[in-house]
Amino acid sequence: MFVRWGQHDNDLEALPFILDEVRYNLLHRITEIEDSLCMRSENGQLLFAQSPGHNGWLWMSRSLAGDEEKRLLQELVNHLEGRSLPGISGAPQTAYPFAVEYSRANNLRHSTQMTMEAYHCPEVYKLSKVKGEASVATMQDVDVVAHYLAGFSEDAYGRTVEPESQLEPARGLIESGKLYLWRVDGKAVSMANIAHRSPRHGRINAVFTPLRLRKKGYASAVVAAVSEQLLAENITPMLYADLRNPGANKVYRNIGFVPNGQIADIGFSPN
Template sequence: MRIDITTDAARFLADVAPFLHGDPLRHTVIATALVNRINGRSGGMVTQFASVRDDADTVVGLAQCTNGAAYLGEMPAQSISAVADAFRAHDIALRSVEGDDADAVAFAAHWSKTVGGTYREKFSVRLFRLGTLQMPDAPGTPRQAGLDDVAVCIAMTEEFGVEADVPHRLDETAVRRRIEAGSSWLWEHDGQPVTLVARHEAVLGWARIGPVYTPPRFRGNGFASALTATVAGRIRAEGADACLFTDLANPTSNKIYQRIGFEPVRDFVHYTLTA
């Protein structure tokens, strides 16, 4: 077994494409990170991509680490500790790990034992895929964000990151490129943007939606539901399928997404790592 780590997203994508084809929905986070890095839409985020290869040099597992946050794809159970050791050998200062619960806790336990640190569960998320789309009503209209909306898109993305305690390091260039790619949408009410819904480029048939953010003063009006449904419908019209993640501690978001047709797929757990 061999663990290869690289920051060359284009080369990595070419090497692991056959493995990604096996379950592209499961690996939507890694696939999206690869395409965003290749297209210059990652901003200040630095990602190391890891592949697990068996004795025949076949890719049998994937992982990545963005700004110290490790994310585990499918991989053999016996490779988890080796991936943790490989990240550490590359002097990557890990602060968290997310993945299937059994894999994530095994990674966190090995890392903590190795460095003498601790770990604790921070949150759980659920992956959803779009089933039969239901379009809700809400006052206002959707529109694609334009370059005049760079400031409002940055502000809402940063507000989402603070509220969700998930730092987003998108600089103005990255936001502009995402807007130019048509990936940022706004719901407008009374001439004012009240909700942001971002989407990612479709990769292997799947386009992930997120973040979705409505400032607190505009909530309770159905803006996020309506705009998410609009964006999901656009993805379907392009011939791809839509998916998204929700925080399991947020019952509101879990309900509204299921109400517009999203169906649960699987859960993932996020652990913080403390040296």
């Protein structure tokens, strides 16, 4: 049996979840989104959360035995009957068995879209001096941020978009006051965004440096600066990194980010 849960419940404050919290940090954000579907097993050992139009996220307690895990996964598949699910995200050992059962029940194919490493940064390592400084983006930066978002879309998702289409998202990020730019002689050369703050973590995303400006330490510098800001707020920086990009993973590790486990993004498509 499954019951509804949300951000005002204590499911994300229970110790079994906190042990996996870095890897499943996005659940905090999903529970805040209106119209998200959030369900848990009656015993709280399985949590499912899906924001409209996106992959569902699936967490299961490490204490579950194999038979109980299989039973709960099958119950969840049955419970989701008739609901459109583009994909599932979770620890590989949880996401893949669910994908197999869900695909079989709904006559779908499943394929891995991305495998990410979840990192947290308890301490920022001292870096070699990089020219420039970090500052919060302003509306004067909207054009360059739109270009950076277009570049990030191509790097991260393989989607080519026109910078003009990113002007509105750029304005939104700037208005949030959470987007940081690394500037050299006043000109932006790299960016990083604080996507969300949860009780114990600050999630960083949208890290991007134009190709012509890479290998100069700018991405390391801006992520380190943002991380120091979060640590000063007594919350721990965390982020997800695509394992297909070893360069980015190396950058994060060199700053002080520690691996906390993988997340598989699995997509569903018609047979």
